Amino acid sequence: MRRSTTRRLAMAATLGLAGVTLAACGGGEGSGGDDVDEALSSVDVACEPYQEYGDLEGTSVSVYTSIVSPEDQSHIDAFIPFEDCTGVTVEYEGSRQFETQLPVRLESGNAPDMAYIPQPGLVERLVTDFPDSVFPVGEQAEANVDEYYNESWKGYGTVDGTYYAAPLGANAKSFVWYSPGAFEENGYQIPETWDDLMALSEQIASDHPDAKPWCAGIESGNATGWPATDWLEDMMLRTAGPEAYDQWVEHEIPFNDDQVVEALDQAGQVLKDEKMVNGGLGGVESIATVPFGEAGLPILDGSCFLHRQASFYQANWPEGTNVAEDGDVFAFYLPGDDPDEQPLLGGGEFTLMFADRPEVQALQAYLASPEWSNAKAKVSAPGWVSANSGLDPANLKSPIDQLAYELLTDEATEFRFDGSDLMPAAVGTGSFWTGMTNWITGEDTQSVLDSIENSWD
Template structure:
């Protein structure tokens, strides 16, 4: 079971009512530029090459469900009005389990939004996925980085254009708490550890700590710890070795991996550093990830490493902004000139190559669609893309804008969430469990050996 959907569902649970209200309002109130006005604003010429599509239908199957689905559906209207195509959208919480069943049963959708490159590889292996049309490939070459195109490519063939994205390399904090103490946002890993030491020395009450963390997530317990590991591995070993690790070209218990785990341990297994407002190191394993950053608000914790989507977990009324109650800074690299970014996203795979399907793929890979999607996203935000043609000012929240800036940074080296790329038995199996065992007391080598021996032989 891949964990993308679980994270999405858990994160959105608290904002469902707000989001439904926002999307129901629609129109210009939420900045949405939908319906006729949006249709009038796009160039229909790129879709004329696909012929007369009037009356055709394209089916879309995805893990993106209510309330997020509505802004997607709205964003397709200009394409539908240009081409006469009807897009039928189906979101399912059981997407990852049901898609392979549907494909095997000959009931594949025309288009599926795949939340992991690993799932794309699995689907391509069935022979059911169609290579992306040349018009889509041209858009991706123009609007996305080579790293993003590579994740949609299997064995040298380009299949799936990127869709949405998220950024994980963030540390949440209180700007006012930092200002009150004179703490500076760190720009290197060494500065981050020095700051942690300073906060620990300034707070000897036994409750207030530099860091707070939580990795409990039901069946998916452990995933936030794997994100820590991936972010640090990308920083200590570099992107090339990170790729080798993810692809098992080096073993999971390789010295480079052990070095990264030891660095994570300097924070997560350090009683002087964690777990602010929550307890000792072991409480990390039993603290729900949704609650793990909340001690920042009462001043018992100063920093919490979590993705951009954590913005949805702050209580209603919390101002998330540079001058707000909470904000985020870039999780620093070994030196200030390097800019590795860990994240995730979805990819558009087609199981049919009819002209209307190709036209829709081309639309979704364009800067036009990225900006329409930004327009239709409600005020609570929570959506962005790595599309370089996306106008960042259209994004609805400060954290979405900050995330897009990270992705569009010319020095950024993006890498996908490693556990999403690994075989399921490891990525959402022994890696999650091993990191949980590590938090509760198992040693570095024992955990790395345990995960390594679980790697599938073929």
């Protein structure tokens, strides 16, 4: 896994690092003799931030994740400064069977040194099921989280009062995609409240009888229904508020509480109204069969004007689509009832250690540092963002990523993690997904919420 000095030289130039010469940083093994060493020594690499990790030459750390090719390459490339300045070798392994295989490996005593965990709920299950295999976050990593992250991120990695999982990447889900050109042509303004958004929807329906204000799709193979769960979660944050949202996710109030009924009915103002959806795709019931990745595309031909989906949806626009504030498509923050409040639904990954050797703790600290976030941003395609406040947003590749970062790090933002990722799996990725699909295809609000409540163990 260690790269040749030629590869490292190219990546150092890409990352634009500056400071102490690479050859002086402990990453001096090479494959090209004196000529390569001389060329390498001419490239400045900032190793000062890595000195706190000490000399780790000759050690290695295995990392197991669900992120596979081609998305894995930017993760692998972002290890390079850490490897070259500390002497550690990072052995990256991505697997499409990650969530089923990780517990098997822990059970058999074949644990990786570290894993990237995509949901806090999985962190809790692993800590509960394998208490002797999981280690708390190291001191250096915890110090980075305390300094550079909103405090809510630390809470999502904590189980029974012990801090186990440090944040890695992030995403923002509370967005509405639209066409800036269509808005300008029709004189539409970005809404600041939910009432403004619904008034805009009514205006679009009146102005464009051959189109629909909204388009939506929740088909996603075995995960069909998850985009609709995001709708309910966003509405809960806006109608009931973050505190009630937390109680709902923790089942301190029932899934079918009156506040949840109100939130789902508010989502229904869009998703259950034939006048509002499904532009260019069919009627309300078509939402259940339209692939989520294709659902927003009618914005491009004017069949619909609005599509609620996360920042990562930018990867689904056809090649050549200009995603920008004055481009073919862009997104605005999904408003609530009060323009002075800014709840934000999102997600992300966490690092969890199954070994507490110094080099493993050092890698976890690096992954929670501004150095990693900036290196990762520089080698990533559009669609990746971090909630680390030490990230320079200029390094992010798209305006949507920069907008997501602005919201994720804004002190006024009340960030909440995707609720289905926090709930027990039987509910969050089970009855919740199927229940929301049933709701779209005709089942009433109360019946759906009652059914999900009854499924909660």
